[in-house]
Amino acid sequence: MEERKTVKLKKDEFAIKEYIKKFVGKGKLSKVKTEYTPVGEKIIISTHKPGLLIGRGGEKILELTNILKKQFKLENPHIEIVEITQPEFDAQIMTDEIAQSLERLGPIKFKSITYKILERIMKAGARGTEIRLSGKLPGARAKTWRFAQGQLKKVGDSAKVVDRAQARAETRPGTVGIKVAILSPHAILKDEITISEELLKKLKERVKQFK
Structure with a gap:
């Protein structure tokens, strides 16, 4: 029940x-x-x-x-x-923007549309981004195109902090599937080691003593 x-x-x-x-x-x-x-x-x-x-x-x-x-x-x-004050770090918003652009401008401009969004996300400060397009894309031998930049965790606990989303664009030639993954600069990675400036300064001083 x-x-x-x-x-x-x-x-x-x-x-x-x-x-x-x-x-x-x-x-x-x-x-x-x-x-x-x-x-x-x-x-x-x-x-x-x-x-x-x-x-x-x-x-x-x-x-x-x-x-x-x-x-x-x-x-x-x-x-x-x-x-949402920083839409560039929200995978769903970015995915929908790509879908809208493909529907408005057509899939023939899929490369310029995708690179523009990728650049926008990375310029905002994202650690890494991956965009995948699949379906009816002109001049594409492969069924899937991948656009990526920066660091992106795909396995383990760190992969859970990656924001992921998907959407579909209904274009004249057919349906285009869109997947976006974004690693925000605010994401906390469990396997990441951060050394404070104070500790780094002390280590440098110790190295000088041994020289």
């Missing part, structure tokens, strides 16, 4: 997430999380454009709250907005 209830909750959460994405518009939000509290449901939306979601005088939030009540049978939904 508990297992069925859990499955239903997960299905409902996914349906709510997909609806909010359509309501807000592609490329305007990153994550949607649902938390259940004694007083109702908390819908946490992460976005780099909170103004578009809130609307003038909060009208958009009010409209979305009413829809969630009626369409998804939520008793007392409360929407919380989390602003």
